Structure formats: structure tokens, C-alpha cells
Amino acid sequence: MADPIPVPVGILRLPRGPDSSGARGFSRDWRHSRDAEDSRDNNSRDNSRDFGAVQRARAALRERFLRLLGSARGRRTRFSLWSGILLDAEFGAADVESGAFQVDSLQTPLGIQGSALLRSGDVLEFSFPLE
Incomplete structure (x- = not known):
């Protein structure tokens, strides 16, 4: 006799969060993002960027892109x-x-x-x- 057909198992797909480089998405906790950025670059204190200005610039670019898609x-x-x-x-x-x-x-x-x-x-x- 043939083996019974296995019952399919559902797959749970979780949404993808931002990756560690910050290339996708924005961190809700700016201190966590700043710590991750500091850990990647040991000299970040010497040539530090204004993190708030970088976040505002990225948010403005993202908003412009989304508005473009909406009007297209x-x-x-x-x-x-x-x-x-x-x-x-x-x-x-x-x-x-x-x-x-x-x-x-x-x-x-x-x-x-x-x-x-x-x-x-x-x-x-x-x-x-x-x-």
C-alpha cells in the first residue's frame, strides 16, 4: 500500500525589518541606530555626522519617492x-x-x-x- 499523502503545513511569514546597515527602513529607537552605527566605525566619534540631519534627509528622500509613486x-x-x-x-x-x-x-x-x-x-x- 502507498504511503499516505502528508498534510500540508502552513508557513508563517514574518515582515522583514530594517537591516543593520540602515539601508532598508528606519529605526524607531534612534539611540539603538546610533549605537549600531558607532560599533561599525570605531572612528565615528572623530568624524561623526549629525545623525538627526541624516535621518531627516533620508526621510525627506523616502517621502519624495513615495509621492512620486502616488502621482505616477x-x-x-x-x-x-x-x-x-x-x-x-x-x-x-x-x-x-x-x-x-x-x-x-x-x-x-x-x-x-x-x-x-x-x-x-x-x-x-x-x-x-x-x-
């Missing part, structure tokens, strides 16, 4: 991929961590795709050509 919906967009291919599409949305871009009417060298997801790791840059 429905606009013609040109995506340049790392492979050198240029794609034209109508911008739809981006996920929370900008892991993917949802586009409509994607014009590829092989034809037009009604809707698609472009992985942000494949996208070198994107722009909004003047119409």
Missing part, C-alpha cells in the same frame, strides 16, 4: 532593464517595499502584454517621458 498612476513610463531592454508601459502601482511594479499595456519586443509585474531588481531606472 496612469502615466506613460519607460523602464530600462539591467539587460539593456527598454520597455514602455502605463504605470499602475508599486508594492510597499518597491519589490515590484505593476504596469498595464506593457510594450515588449515580443508584443504588448495587458498587465504585468516588473521586479524592481530587474529595473535599472524608470522615467516619465514628456508627452
Whole structure:
């Protein structure tokens, strides 16, 4: 007799937090972030940066990027991929961590795709050509 089919086990996926370099996300406890930065660079006291100014600059850049994504919906967009291919599409949305871009009417060298997801790791840059 054949072995019984195993019962599938659910997978719990936890949200990813900021990494130790601060490249993704912001620490809610600025002292913890400052300590981590100090531990990476022993000479940080000699050439210290104003941590508050750095955080404000990063927050301003993040806000500008999110506003750009919010106002881009429905606009013609040109995506340049790392492979050198240029794609034209109508911008739809981006996920929370900008892991993917949802586009409509994607014009590829092989034809037009009604809707698609472009992985942000494949996208070198994107722009909004003047119409």
C-alpha cells in the first residue's frame, strides 16, 4: 500500500525589518541606530555626522519617492532593464517595499502584454517621458 499523502503545513511569514546597515527602513529607537552605527566605525566619534540631519534627509528622500509613486498612476513610463531592454508601459502601482511594479499595456519586443509585474531588481531606472 502507498504511503499516505502528508498534510500540508502552513508557513508563517514574518515582515522583514530594517537591516543593520540602515539601508532598508528606519529605526524607531534612534539611540539603538546610533549605537549600531558607532560599533561599525570605531572612528565615528572623530568624524561623526549629525545623525538627526541624516535621518531627516533620508526621510525627506523616502517621502519624495513615495509621492512620486502616488502621482505616477496612469502615466506613460519607460523602464530600462539591467539587460539593456527598454520597455514602455502605463504605470499602475508599486508594492510597499518597491519589490515590484505593476504596469498595464506593457510594450515588449515580443508584443504588448495587458498587465504585468516588473521586479524592481530587474529595473535599472524608470522615467516619465514628456508627452
